[in-house]
Amino acid sequence: xxxxxKTFREWNPEQSLMFPPTPMDWVSxxxxxxxxxxxxxxxLELKEIEDQYQEERGYxxxxxxxxxxxxxxxxxxxxxxxxxxxxACKQRVDFLALTGMQKPxxxxxxxxxxxxxxxxxxxxxxxxQLCEKAGLVKLGHVAVxxxxxxxxxxxxxxxxxxxxxxxxxxxxxxxxxxxxxxxxIDREEDELYGADKSGDELPEWVSKKEERLKRxxxxxxxxxxxAKAAAEREPDPNKTGHKAKPxxxxxxxxxxxxTDTESRxxxxxxxxxxxxxxxxxxxxxxxxxxxxxxxxxxxxMHQMIPLLKQIRTNLGRQAKEVSSDSGYCSTLNxxxxxxxxxxxxxxxxxxxxxxxVGRWIQRMRQRLRQGARRTRYRLRKQIVEPVFGQIxxxxxxxxxxxxxxxxxxxxxxxxxxxxNLLKLAAAKG
Numbered sequence: 526x527x528x529x530x531k532t533f534r535e536w537n538p539e540q541s542l543m544f545p546p547t548p549m550d551w552v553s554x555x556x557x558x559x560x561x562x563x564x565x566x567x568x569l570e571l572k573e574i575e576d577q578y579q580e581e582r583g584y585x586x587x588x589x590x591x592x593x594x595x596x597x598x599x600x601x602x603x604x605x606x607x608x609x610x611x612x613a614c615k616q617r618v619d620f621l622a623l624t625g626m627q628k629p630x631x632x633x634x635x636x637x638x639x640x641x642x643x644x645x646x647x648x649x650x651x652x653x654q655l656c657e658k659a660g661l662v663k664l665g666h667v668a669v670x671x672x673x674x675x676x677x678x679x680x681x682x683x684x685x686x687x688x689x690x691x692x693x694x695x696x697x698x699x700x701x702x703x704x705x706x707x708x709x710i711d712r713e714e715d716e717l718y719g720a721d722k723s724g725d726e727l728p729e730w731v732s733k734k735e736e737r738l739k740r741x742x743x744x745x746x747x748x749x750x751x752a753k754a755a756a757e758r759e760p761d762p763n764k765t766g767h768k769a770k771p772x773x774x775x776x777x778x779x780x781x782x783x784t785d786t787e788s789r790x791x792x793x794x795x796x797x798x799x800x801x802x803x804x805x806x807x808x809x810x811x812x813x814x815x816x817x818x819x820x821x822x823x824x825x826m827h828q829m830i831p832l833l834k835q836i837r838t839n840l841g842r843q844a845k846e847v848s849s850d851s852g853y854c855s856t857l858n859x860x861x862x863x864x865x866x867x868x869x870x871x872x873x874x875x876x877x878x879x880x881x882v883g884r885w886i887q888r889m890r891q892r893l894r895q896g897a898r899r900t901r902y903r904l905r906k907q908i909v910e911p912v913f914g915q916i917x918x919x920x921x922x923x924x925x926x927x928x929x930x931x932x933x934x935x936x937x938x939x940x941x942x943x944x945n946l947l948k949l950a951a952a953k954g
Contacts, residue, residue, distance in 0.1 A: 549562065593645065665810065742800065803817075848908075
């Protein structure tokens with residue numbers, strides 16, 4: 526019993542209400558849904574996506590501009606699964622407002638993303654240029670870094686070339702033994718009961734081993750093809766090191782994952798993960814991602830130059846300063862910074878145990894020492910590392926949904942687009 530009377534607002538979930546003039550009126554004018562709606566309708570060029578719908582026949586599909594807005598808004602909200610997106614289209618007012626109360630199911634969302642994945646990922650440059658137009662990109666200081674992200678594959682499914690050879694022979698023998706036994710039983714039953722039995726029913730264990738054998742053979746063939754290509758390839762004069770000349774045959778220690786064959790086992794912190802190496806270059810003014818890439822090479826050493834080229838391609842100019850950790854420290858990278866008239870701040874700890882280093886690395890070491898605590902290198906951590914934190918922790922993305930390097934690279938591009946869109950929306954709000 527209440528000690529005193531209290532008046533509450535009336536609550537009647539079954540009460541009939543008049544709908545607002547438009548579904549967008551369900552959300553306030555400063556809501557992100559309004560920003561994304563206006564962006565896809567007025568700012569982004571979506572001709573590449575729209576032109577794929579030329580067939581007049583058939584039931585009219587959902588509007589591709591609306592679906593593009595839905596995908597971008599979902600990624601901004603930290604919702605990546607097609608099932609969760611479809612559920613939000615039924616349950617969340619902001620999603621209902623954005624779609625105009627249309628409710629695409631998860632298959633429709635998944636097929637749209639899959640069909641237009643490359644076109645969606647290429648929106649990165651358009652969004653980046655909108656950020657520049659809004660004054661969010663200065664290119665005074667750009668920080669470069671990478672992070673290892675989990676693939677949609679378990680590292681327990683990674684197998685060495687030596688193990689592949691052993692298991693291929695073992696499974697091949699077992700499956701052949703079963704087929705021989707099944708054929709013998711069929712002959713005996715045909716003699717006893719006639720030839721009416723279909724004979725194509727296989728036990729579950731055979732189907733599983735057949736599938737596993739197929740994947741092992743595929744991964745083994747890929748390793749062999751890579752080894753052969755490496756042996757035929759001309760050596761790169763820009764790469765340093767004294768690796769043995771490729772023989773054309775994979776070593777027994779080379780590995781391949783059976784679930785996502787293009788993912789790799791990579792060191793992340795104190796552990797190893799099955800994943801990809803995601804790279805970004807972040808502008809220091811408002812933490813806008815000005816270049817991004819993804820590959821299955823666990824080393825960062827060869828990632829800097831492609832990012833510098835992409836900055837130039839995306840914005841038509843180059844950064845004045847670039848900082849990075851010691852994973853990017855190489856004579857080739859330092860020369861490239863000089864060639865592009867960029868003042869670099871690259872950590873040299875990778876060579877701290879080397880008694881003798883080249884003059885380029887010696888110069889960089891001296892530059893960082895001269896700056897001491899006031900060196901511009903100190904900006905790197907506060908510029909680029911928070912961006913990874915916002916993507917992984919803030920928006921909850923820790924593992925890729927798609928498989929294959931090209932698909933995962935497009936997925937990473939969508940995440941970078943979402944990051945820049947949120948920065949742009951906050952600035953315009």
